[in-house]
Amino acid sequence: MIRLPPRVIWFLLIPLSRLASAEPVFNTVTVNGRNYVNLADFVRFYQFDRKWRQNGPNLNLVSKYRHLQLRLNSRECFCNGIKLWLNDPPLESRSSILMPEVDIRRTLDPILRAWAVPRRPVRTIMIDPGHGGEDRGASSRNGTHEKNLTLDLANRVKRLLKEAHFRILMTRRSDDYVSLEDRAEMFNSSKADLFVSLHMNSAKPNPTPRGIETYCLTPAGLSSTGAIRRRWGIGRFDEEKGNRFDTQNMLLAYLVQQKAVSGISEAEDRGIKRARYLVLKNAGKPAVLIEAGFLSNSTEEKRLLDPKYRQKLAASIVEGLKLYAAIMNRQGFKQKVKRK
Numbered sequence: 055m056i057r058l059p060p061r062v063i064w065f066l067l068i069p070l071s072r073l074a075s076a077e078p079v080f081n082t083v084t085v086n087g088r089n090y091v092n093l094a095d096f097v098r099f100y101q102f103d104r105k106w107r108q109n110g111p112n113l114n115l116v117s118k119y120r121h122l123q124l125r126l127n128s129r130e131c132f133c134n135g136i137k138l139w140l141n142d143p144p145l146e147s148r149s150s151i152l153m154p155e156v157d158i159r160r161t162l163d164p165i166l167r168a169w170a171v172p173r174r175p176v177r178t179i180m181i182d183p184g185h186g187g188e189d190r191g192a193s194s195r196n197g198t199h200e201k202n203l204t205l206d207l208a209n210r211v212k213r214l215l216k217e218a219h220f221r222i223l224m225t226r227r228s229d230d231y232v233s234l235e236d237r238a239e240m241f242n243s244s245k246a247d248l249f250v251s252l253h254m255n256s257a258k259p260n261p262t263p264r265g266i267e268t269y270c271l272t273p274a275g276l277s278s279t280g281a282i283r284r285r286w287g288i289g290r291f292d293e294e295k296g297n298r299f300d301t302q303n304m305l306l307a308y309l310v311q312q313k314a315v316s317g318i319s320e321a322e323d324r325g326i327k328r329a330r331y332l333v334l335k336n337a338g339k340p341a342v343l344i345e346a347g348f349l350s351n352s353t354e355e356k357r358l359l360d361p362k363y364r365q366k367l368a369a370s371i372v373e374g375l376k377l378y379a380a381i382m383n384r385q386g387f388k389q390k391v392k393r394k
């Protein structure tokens with residue numbers, strides 16, 4: 055049903071001998087009440103080249119199939135070129151570079167060891183076009199409403215996924231109002247294995263922000279990317295509970311963002327973010343929410359109004375979903391093993 059390019063299979067699915075254990079085990083040190091792992095141990099466990107490159111605060115970790123760019127005292131990092139937001143920044147202490155343990159386990163491990171993410175086969179996907187009916191969602195100055203674009207994009211995603219032999223359910227098929235609670239309830243009581251919520255963004259009154267960002271539920275022990283306390287630097291950040299699907303959610307968000315951004319050169323990568331949006335929080339199975347572009351940015355609005363662009367967007371999102379499903383269904387892996 056789904057074939058993966060060999061390079062992708064190697065990167066995502068071949069458990070290199072030392073990486074195959076269920077949970078990474080690290081010695082930790084505590085700094086300001088948070089646990090950290092020595093970068094040298096992190097590099098060894100994930101089999102990056104021992105000699106990482108450091109240029110001022112920038113750290114470059116490479117291996118044959120991976121590339122991780124970190125920056126001391128910064129939460130922003132790039133994994134194979136895709137932006138991630140860490141919960142805590144890497145830091146330097148007593149001439150050692152330290153990696154936040156919670157981010158290794160919750161943010162990076164599901165991506166760096168995709169094969170170790172517990173399988174949950176994907177046959178049926180529920181697509182959730184954001185807003186609808188009296189809830190118009192974001193609106194542009196020219197009167198473009200988010201609810202119409204999300205439904206159009208959802209229909210394009212549906213058609214492409216059907217062609218790839220997935221069963222599809224929708225939370226709405228026309229311009230109807232459906233509450234967030236009902237959307238999550240529909241998903242939980244359905245046979246759908248995955249929930250994909252589609253939205254358009256707005257940064258009104260700021261016309262500058264543009265690009266694509268993908269959200270997953272804030273995993274256990276981490277704070278939401280835009281948490282108010284974090285923004286204002288007040289005290290300890292909230293540490294959320296996450297759910298049983300933290301690792302699947304993170305991998306799903308990463309793959310969708312990776313494919314969406316690499317498939318659309320015009321779109322800026324705003325990264326993978328964590329939030330407690332109601333549809334994600336109430337989802338009893340893996341779920342992801344995609345903010346596919348800003349209606350408050352006139353250039354991006356123009357693009358989003360072009361059906362060809364929306365088709366490209368749909369195709370890129372579908373590539374990410376197919377890749378996630380292939381990993382969960384392990385088809386690519388089996389094919390590769392058979393050929394050997």
Ligand SMILES: [Zn+2]
Pocket residue numbers: 184185191192200253254
């Ligand atoms: Zn929305």
